Amino acid sequence: MKTRQLATIVSVWLLLSTIWAQTKAKPTPGQFLPVAVSSASADNLLHGGPAAWNQIAVKHVALNRTPPLYDTDEPATLDIPSVDVRIARTGGNLLVQLSWRDSTHDAITLAEVPNTPPETRFRKVPTEADDRFFDAAAVMFPTKAASGAIAPSLQMGDAEHPVEIYYWNATRGAMVMQAQGRGTTRRTDRNFLANSTYQTGQWSVIFELPDLPAGTTVAFAVWNGRQKDRDGRKYFSVWQVLE
Amino acid sequence: MSKHQYAMVMDLNKCLGCQTCTIACKKLWTDRDGTGYMYWNNVETRPGLGYPRQWDRIGGGWKDGALQPSPLPTMDDYGHAWEYNYEQRLYEGKKQPVMPSPEPKSGVNWDEDVGGMNEQENYFFYLPRICNHCTHPACLEACPRKAVYKRDEDGIVVIDQDRCQGYRYCIKACPYKKIYFNEVTGKSEKCIFCYPRLEKGEVNACAAQCPGRLRFVGLLDDPESPVHKLVLVHKIALPLFPEKGTQPNVFYVPPFNPPKRENYGKSIQEDPRVPLDYLIYLFGPDVKDVIERLEAELKKTQEGGHSEALQLLIGRDGDTRYRIRPQLVQIQL
Numbered sequence: 259m260k261t262r263q264l265a266t267i268v269s270v271w272l273l274l275s276t277i278w279a280q281t282k283a284k285p286t287p288g289q290f291l292p293v294a295v296s297s298a299s300a301d302n303l304l305h306g307g308p309a310a311w312n313q314i315a316v317k318h319v320a321l322n323r324t325p326p327l328y329d330t331d332e333p334a335t336l337d338i339p340s341v342d343v344r345i346a347r348t349g350g351n352l353l354v355q356l357s358w359r360d361s362t363h364d365a366i367t368l369a370e371v372p373n374t375p376p377e378t379r380f381r382k383v384p385t386e387a388d389d390r391f392f393d394a395a396a397v398m399f400p401t402k403a404a405s406g407a408i409a410p411s412l413q414m415g416d417a418e419h420p421v422e423i424y425y426w427n428a429t430r431g432a433m434v435m436q437a438q439g440r441g442t443t444r445r446t447d448r449n450f451l452a453n454s455t456y457q458t459g460q461w462s463v464i465f466e467l468p469d470l471p472a473g474t475t476v477a478f479a480v481w482n483g484r485q486k487d488r489d490g491r492k493y494f495s496v497w498q499v500l501e
Numbered sequence: 502m503s504k505h506q507y508a509m510v511m512d513l514n515k516c517l518g519c520q521t522c523t524i525a526c527k528k529l530w531t532d533r534d535g536t537g538y539m540y541w542n543n544v545e546t547r548p549g550l551g552y553p554r555q556w557d558r559i560g561g562g563w564k565d566g567a568l569q570p571s572p573l574p575t576m577d578d579y580g581h582a583w584e585y586n587y588e589q590r591l592y593e594g595k596k597q598p599v600m601p602s603p604e605p606k607s608g609v610n611w612d613e614d615v616g617g618m619n620e621q622e623n624y625f626f627y628l629p630r631i632c633n634h635c636t637h638p639a640c641l642e643a644c645p646r647k648a649v650y651k652r653d654e655d656g657i658v659v660i661d662q663d664r665c666q667g668y669r670y671c672i673k674a675c676p677y678k679k680i681y682f683n684e685v686t687g688k689s690e691k692c693i694f695c696y697p698r699l700e701k702g703e704v705n706a707c708a709a710q711c712p713g714r715l716r717f718v719g720l721l722d723d724p725e726s727p728v729h730k731l732v733l734v735h736k737i738a739l740p741l742f743p744e745k746g747t748q749p750n751v752f753y754v755p756p757f758n759p760p761k762r763e764n765y766g767k768s769i770q771e772d773p774r775v776p777l778d779y780l781i782y783l784f785g786p787d788v789k790d791v792i793e794r795l796e797a798e799l800k801k802t803q804e805g806g807h808s809e810a811l812q813l814l815i816g817r818d819g820d821t822r823y824r825i826r827p828q829l830v831q832i833q834l
Contacts, residue, residue, distance in 0.1 A: 383534040
């Protein structure tokens, strides 16, 4: 137990020092994300399949695994080491395609809930399972344009630097979240357009983001439902900068 | 620590296992989509599997100040909630009998009245369970979103449905497995101690409907309340699994003297029908002292004396069993 606690402390320290370095340092060229100006419509990029993205440069972004944060966490593997990012600016929006390998497809179609009060129906929609979690991905960026080289805390922003999180879940769809520090993430009532495909062990998810200006910092996260990823149990990138 | 603490005492000697409390709760709170398998109040036969099955052995709670690991119970542990084909039978004129679907294979109180054996004699009793609204809730500590909170005014533990993201750390952390995940809403739910009723001066639905009149409700810190008297003055009610470390605020008067063949007048300690070890397993070693106290009170009345504790336990009317103080626990703005 003591070894595990020590390992946790060391890994949290390493993580925090990485994040601290990322927060303070100016981005190295490796952290810049190319942004293509596309003549294709946002709709075509969202729904046009791989062909619409073929001409857009890909950036291979390394993912880190959060260390176990609770003693009661189940073990997690390091099976998703990176995510491929493509970004296109078109028609007042920024479209981001995230692709990553995940050998397990953790997504279901939830039963439709009738639009009538449950007490008027014989049948209620059942909870089919209580112990499944789904694949997911997210893009995080500062709510306000950052000044200078200071990026918000990678741990969901901080009090002075709130962040927006565009979160997509393979079962529950797309939702916009806000946070100002670890443990503060809340759903807003806003949604956004997203489209996803899963083929031959590969997820490809396209997010329609607002028209973020060049120089904006963005970070990515991926969850693997099979190993009960949710919350801070995830793969994450450090901050990247839009070109 | 909250300013006040609502608590409940259940006298297990009076429970008939009729499930009226279960149905009162279900009709009021969990008759919605995704809640079919949820029993914020359930009554299980002891000894037995419990609901979800083996909940008392799978983990959670505190040890040496640290949360303890636990798997999530599965739907097999709860038993898949079934529905009946009423539409076909009643509206569509089909002649098949009314049948449940999916085929029931397990469920709440599935092992009803099986119990255990002690020297060739069967024994069992019923254990009604709600959320314990603990003083030191493991579920609250486990939630990274701070969606679980303890109401400062009355100590009731609730889940903010706006904050909850359905991570289910709370279900793992709860050693009593009294939080349920609603897959339709994607959020977790639990007993709310009927706080909307208490705020209007009405007692909890499970208590109000109980034909055995075994539930006592009030503020633990109100010297006039029956729960204060039973737990702190007469000291005849104990929490379930105190060693789990959460300090429950639901207390039980243990089943102390069910009759056994040819042992009239003998105490549970001399000739137990319910083995004392099993009661110690459920309520901790203090159960021995509680049984001694209960038997002493019984002896007192059998000898023509008066027992305030037993009069309170008889609790014929609601004024005796409940002391709801909405004005006391109102938030002072």
